[in-house]
Amino acid sequence: MIADQASTLRALRKKEQNLVTGSDSLIKPRDYSIRQQGIRVISVTSGKGGVGKTNIAANLAYLLSRLNKKTLVLDADVGLANIDVILGINSQYNLYHVLKGEKSLSETLINGPGGIKVLPSASGIPEMTDLSRGEKLTLIDELNTLNEALDFMIIDTGAGISSNVMYFNMAAKEIIVVTSPEPTALTDAYALIKVLYQRHAKKRFRLLVNMARNPSEAKEIYERLSQATGHFLNLTIEYLGYVLLDEKVKDAIRQQKAFAEVYPNCSATKCLAKIADKLSSETQEEDESGSINFFWDSIIGKDCRQK
Ligand SMILES: Nc1ncnc2c1ncn2[C@@H]1O[C@H](COP(=O)(O)OP(=O)(O)OP(=O)(O)O)[C@@H](O)[C@H]1O
Numbered sequence: 488m489i490a491d492q493a494s495t496l497r498a499l500r501k502k503e504q505n506l507v508t509g510s511d512s513l514i515k516p517r518d519y520s521i522r523q524q525g526i527r528v529i530s531v532t533s534g535k536g537g538v539g540k541t542n543i544a545a546n547l548a549y550l551l552s553r554l555n556k557k558t559l560v561l562d563a564d565v566g567l568a569n570i571d572v573i574l575g576i577n578s579q580y581n582l583y584h585v586l587k588g589e590k591s592l593s594e595t596l597i598n599g600p601g602g603i604k605v606l607p608s609a610s611g612i613p614e615m616t617d618l619s620r621g622e623k624l625t626l627i628d629e630l631n632t633l634n635e636a637l638d639f640m641i642i643d644t645g646a647g648i649s650s651n652v653m654y655f656n657m658a659a660k661e662i663i664v665v666t667s668p669e670p671t672a673l674t675d676a677y678a679l680i681k682v683l684y685q686r687h688a689k690k691r692f693r694l695l696v697n698m699a700r701n702p703s704e705a706k707e708i709y710e711r712l713s714q715a716t717g718h719f720l721n722l723t724i725e726y727l728g729y730v731l732l733d734e735k736v737k738d739a740i741r742q743q744k745a746f747a748e749v750y751p752n753c754s755a756t757k758c759l760a761k762i763a764d765k766l767s768s769e770t771q772e773e774d775e776s777g778s779i780n781f782f783w784d785s786i787i788g789k790d791c792r793q794k
């Protein structure tokens with residue numbers, strides 16, 4: 488029934504796109520609002536690559552799901568070590584197929600461990616910022632067919648300050664900045680926060696120190712970064728927590744499994760479970776900006792809805 492609805496919508500959308508290609512004002516699209524509300528959209532991001540974002544995003548999603556939170560992981564990185572690879576799941580389709588009207592969003596979602604849903608990386612498609620208006624409209628339609636309410640959407644972004652990374656971070660209400668204790672990771676985390684704060688008016692950042700050797704090393708890293716943001720940007724950042732350096736993480740990657748699933752008692756899992764508990768027990772601030780509505784508005788641009 489949902490698939491039927493989706494294919495009808497796709498057919499209509501294709502027709503509409505053809506019209507739109509000719510002239511923007513030929514048709515007056517209907518209401519494009521996304522009907523889902525209440526979802527928490529959290530990006531997992533970093534200045535420097537290789538600090539553990541993908542592993543944190545996938546395992547955090549897994550642990551949230553274990554807490555009975557319906558969770559979707561959106562792989563917004565076009566790199567190689569993607570969520571589907573580390574979780575050993577096959578992704579035949581991705582956002583590209585949705586945008587081309589070949590598949591519905593629900594056909595594209597993959598079931599991951601512990602009941603999580605995974606929206607695979609959109610590798611092979613143009614930068615999200617370069618999507619055509621027709622593609623953006625297709626995306627909204629598809630999102631409207633996702634009638635399953637979600638509690639969390641975790642976005643695994645690429646590293647750095649490229650437009651794609653900025654885009655997804657702008658769209659998420661909550662930003663988790665991941666750093667390792669390495670000095671270069673720390674300076675790159677600072678650079679990322681600076682750009683998001685100064686150019687994109689983001690104000691809330693939570694730091695997760697990954698691959699820490701002990702809790703005090705992690706706290707010290709947080710203190711250093713928070714002193715820098717306080718001093719140079721007049722910005723306070725929050726400490727979300729740490730995940731210890733743990734060989735079991737690498738073992739799990741080799742097995743293409745979530746470490747939290749195969750090693751539920753390892754130190755990395757215990758650390759991340761505390762973070763998942765913290766996130767899931769928070770009450771969401773009552774404003775629209777955490778909803779999927781805001782998320783896709785930010786990506787697509789409000790102009791699409793108004794026309
Ligand atoms: N807590 C940890 N303990 C030990 N090793 C870890 C831990 N977290 C990550 N790693 C190691 O770091 C590597 C990089 O992790 P991951 O791919 O998640 O980083 P990333 O930030 O997503 O990288 P990229 O920027 O390339 O997307 C992993 O392959 C793993 O070997």
Ligand SMILES: [Mg+2]
Nearest residue numbers: 540541564568
């Ligand atoms: Mg990654």
